[in-house]
Amino acid sequence: MFKASLQRHVRLGHVARQFSTAALLRNARTERVAATLRQTPSQPALRRLAPTSALSRLYSSESAAAQANRQGEFAPVSSAPVTRFSELSQLGVNQGLVDALTRGMGYDNMTEVQSMAINPALKGNDMVAQAKTGTGKTLAFLIPVFQRVLMDQPHLANRNAMRRSSSQDIRAIILSPTRELAEQIGVEARKLARNTGIIVQTAVGGTRKRESLFKMWREGCDVLVATPGRLNDLLTDPEAKVSAPNLQAFVLDEADRMLDVGFADEIRAIQDSLPGRDKVERQTMLFSATIPKDVVGLAKSMVRPDKFEFVQTIKADDVATHERVPQHLVAVNGYENILPTILQIADKAKTAQDSELPFKAVVFFSNTASVQFAHEIFRDTRAFGRRQGTEIYEIHSKLSQGQRTRSADNFRAAESAILFSSDVTARGMDFPNVTDVIQVGLPPDRDQYIHRVGRTGRAGNSGKGWLILAQEEIPEARNRLPGLPIKPNDTLEAAKHVVGDTPVSEDVSRYFEKISNAYANLPKSMFRSVYMAYLGQKFGRGFQTEDVISLLNNWCLRGMGWDQVPAVSPAVAQKRGFSRVRGIRLGHDEDDEPDFRSRRGDNFGRNDNYGRNNSFGRNSNFGRNNSFGRNDNFRRNDNFGRNDNFGRNNSFGGGGRFRQNNNSRNRDRPRQVTFEDKFASRVGEGQRSSNNSRPSF
Numbered sequence: 001m002f003k004a005s006l007q008r009h010v011r012l013g014h015v016a017r018q019f020s021t022a023a024l025l026r027n028a029r030t031e032r033v034a035a036t037l038r039q040t041p042s043q044p045a046l047r048r049l050a051p052t053s054a055l056s057r058l059y060s061s062e063s064a065a066a067q068a069n070r071q072g073e074f075a076p077v078s079s080a081p082v083t084r085f086s087e088l089s090q091l092g093v094n095q096g097l098v099d100a101l102t103r104g105m106g107y108d109n110m111t112e113v114q115s116m117a118i119n120p121a122l123k124g125n126d127m128v129a130q131a132k133t134g135t136g137k138t139l140a141f142l143i144p145v146f147q148r149v150l151m152d153q154p155h156l157a158n159r160n161a162m163r164r165s166s167s168q169d170i171r172a173i174i175l176s177p178t179r180e181l182a183e184q185i186g187v188e189a190r191k192l193a194r195n196t197g198i199i200v201q202t203a204v205g206g207t208r209k210r211e212s213l214f215k216m217w218r219e220g221c222d223v224l225v226a227t228p229g230r231l232n233d234l235l236t237d238p239e240a241k242v243s244a245p246n247l248q249a250f251v252l253d254e255a256d257r258m259l260d261v262g263f264a265d266e267i268r269a270i271q272d273s274l275p276g277r278d279k280v281e282r283q284t285m286l287f288s289a290t291i292p293k294d295v296v297g298l299a300k301s302m303v304r305p306d307k308f309e310f311v312q313t314i315k316a317d318d319v320a321t322h323e324r325v326p327q328h329l330v331a332v333n334g335y336e337n338i339l340p341t342i343l344q345i346a347d348k349a350k351t352a353q354d355s356e357l358p359f360k361a362v363v364f365f366s367n368t369a370s371v372q373f374a375h376e377i378f379r380d381t382r383a384f385g386r387r388q389g390t391e392i393y394e395i396h397s398k399l400s401q402g403q404r405t406r407s408a409d410n411f412r413a414a415e416s417a418i419l420f421s422s423d424v425t426a427r428g429m430d431f432p433n434v435t436d437v438i439q440v441g442l443p444p445d446r447d448q449y450i451h452r453v454g455r456t457g458r459a460g461n462s463g464k465g466w467l468i469l470a471q472e473e474i475p476e477a478r479n480r481l482p483g484l485p486i487k488p489n490d491t492l493e494a495a496k497h498v499v500g501d502t503p504v505s506e507d508v509s510r511y512f513e514k515i516s517n518a519y520a521n522l523p524k525s526m527f528r529s530v531y532m533a534y535l536g537q538k539f540g541r542g543f544q545t546e547d548v549i550s551l552l553n554n555w556c557l558r559g560m561g562w563d564q565v566p567a568v569s570p571a572v573a574q575k576r577g578f579s580r581v582r583g584i585r586l587g588h589d590e591d592d593e594p595d596f597r598s599r600r601g602d603n604f605g606r607n608d609n610y611g612r613n614n615s616f617g618r619n620s621n622f623g624r625n626n627s628f629g630r631n632d633n634f635r636r637n638d639n640f641g642r643n644d645n646f647g648r649n650n651s652f653g654g655g656g657r658f659r660q661n662n663n664s665r666n667r668d669r670p671r672q673v674t675f676e677d678k679f680a681s682r683v684g685e686g687q688r689s690s691n692n693s694r695p696s697f
């Protein structure tokens with residue numbers, strides 16, 4: 001019934017918007033706007049045609065997401081109490097904050113999560129909120145936090161507040177898992193604070209502790225945005241003079257990440273340093289795009305059961321990614337095809353006539369060595385740079401914090417660029433106008449895949465997701481990534497080329513040649529690190545050590561032209577259980593690049609500016625025997641050239657029947673009943689159902 005009425009309203013809306021967009025459609029330059037409108041009912045027209053209740057549903061979740069404009073996802077939800085930032089004044093929100101939002105930041109309509117979260121959070125409720133990536137969760141928690149600070153300290157409403165803030169009386173703490181994200185939230189928070197006397201500080205690892213302390217002592221601190229390690233350090237160091245005896249608000253952004261084992265000890269220690277909730281009533285808010293079931297217990301322990309809201313904009317039958325971000329699975333013949341395939345994606349995007357925005361991509365690898373390697377290879381192709389119109393950057397934990405910040409800032413500011421990244425930017429980072437997210441290899445898990453894809457298609461924009469996998473990795477990907485709209489894409493010839501065969505086109509020949517030449521300029525140790533990093537990854541039922549060794553060995557021998565594969569030390573092999581795995585070479589490699597190593601330090605973990613002056617150790621005689629068509633005898637005469645039928649949509653993985661209706665009884669249940677109703681039974685919707693469903697690739 002509801003579905004039928006929804007379809008009727010969509011049809012009516014379609015008629016209405018045909019009128020309202022007719023003029024736009026005549027104008028080719030406004031095609032982008034028109035395309036958006038074609039997808040999205042015009043609001044006034046729908047208001048006339050649709051009853052309010054239907055409208056509110058129509059605009060929920062992904063239909064709201066489709067309301068693509070630069071203002072956000074921005075569809076008022078009529079059943080929600082506030083939908084525009086200007087209306088916040090009526091709820092008693094400080095006018096300085098409202099002005100900062102509407103005039104300073106230029107926002108008008110709230111996103112769905114903002115509309116649903118801000119009002120209950122203003123009432124002081126604890127909150128767990130889940131909404132898709134890029135839908136404005138940051139402001140959804142910042143606004144209530146700031147209002148709470150102002151209620152508690154009304155004099156801060158005045159921009160020139162006379163009372164000095166103190167680092168020993170912090171009123172709100174916001175925690176983020178990564179330094180870059182903490183800095184980004186800090187920037188957003190300062191914009192919001194601009195008409196008030198609220199002082200926002202950031203405290204992140206990797207920066208000089210003393211410097212940030214001096215700043216905090218000098219300027220004071222009302223709201224602190226921090227990473228857990230640094231915050232814990234500050235709170236437990238008596239010399240730091242940082243404390244929060246009157247803490248009013250505590251926020252965990254990317255809450256599921258913050259609550260997983262990696263941060264558990266630090267979060268516990270931080271909580272121990274904060275005033276007891278029986279002494280100071282503080283509001284706790286947890287936000288994320290993903291809330292897996294296994295963190296529910298922990299999240300529950302952090303909120304007050306009697307004063308708690310669960311806000312959930314991802315419905316039970318929704319997928320957790322945006323519909324406007326098509327996700328392509330590119331199956332490559334072997335690992336040697338990966339970098340040429342990325343070159344082809346970049347090349348195609350740069351020459352595409354119809355693209356609305358210049359190519360701007362984040363390329364994720366699951367290990368740092370691969371990020372460094374790919375970045376170095378791409379640099380060496382000389383296909384990128386200012387002159388070529390597309391810059392390249394790298395970001396990962398082996399860079400100094402200064403270098404990381406520079407990469408992030410440069411990429412943020414760039415019109416067209418590629419950022420080679422480890423998972424340090426997977427969550428929360430809001431780089432504008434990212435057109436493509438390319439994931440190489442098996443993502444660690446489904447949630448990480450979702451967060452990575454979420455770097456594109458933000459704030460109502462469109463984007464593309466790419467997942468590049470070797471054939472052998474696909475069965476495991478199906479296990480890890482159920483219920484996501486990933487579709488096979490076999491349009492990239494570079495993915496299918498078999499090294500040694502005649503390339504199908506000059507372009508393909510060019511991609512492989514560029515990469516092949518670049519291999520020759522890199523020290524072998526860089527590839528050895530990649531090799532070891534791949535061996536250290538998480539395997540699974542569908543992808544085992546033998547598979548990765550075979551792929552790596554082929555890359556090395558066939559793709560790079562090495563005489564033998566990297567050696568694995570017997571001790572390491574034994575420790576990791578590889579000693580008897582076929583294809584492994586036990587032993588030690590000669591230290592063949594003394595210059596390079598001495599300059600870099602032997603872990604080649606370039607956490608410095610290790611003299612990338614092109615002169616390091618490039619012993620040009622390895623690998624580069626000019627053409628990629630070498631070593632015919634390594635041509636895979638085995639069973640893994642099967643690149644033609646990977647697109648067997650829907651017919652595999654038959655185990656899981658689509659059980660998405662498991663939660664349907666929860667969908668229309670009135671909220672605010674018991675703790676369990678509000679939280680445990682709802683959390684994970686939009687994931688739980690689809691977790692059980694078949695993958696689409």
Ligand SMILES: Nc1ncnc2c1ncn2[C@@H]1O[C@H](COP(=O)(O)OP(=O)(O)OP(=O)(O)O)[C@@H](O)[C@H]1O
Nearest residue numbers: 071072109110111133134135136137138428430459
């Ligand atoms: N109401 C709004 N109207 C227009 N743009 C908005 C609105 N709210 C937020 N934005 C913008 O949308 C972008 C995404 O916001 P934000 O980074 O808060 O998303 P998020 O939901 O926290 O994403 P993630 O899950 O990746 O952390 C930002 O550029 C932000 O400035």
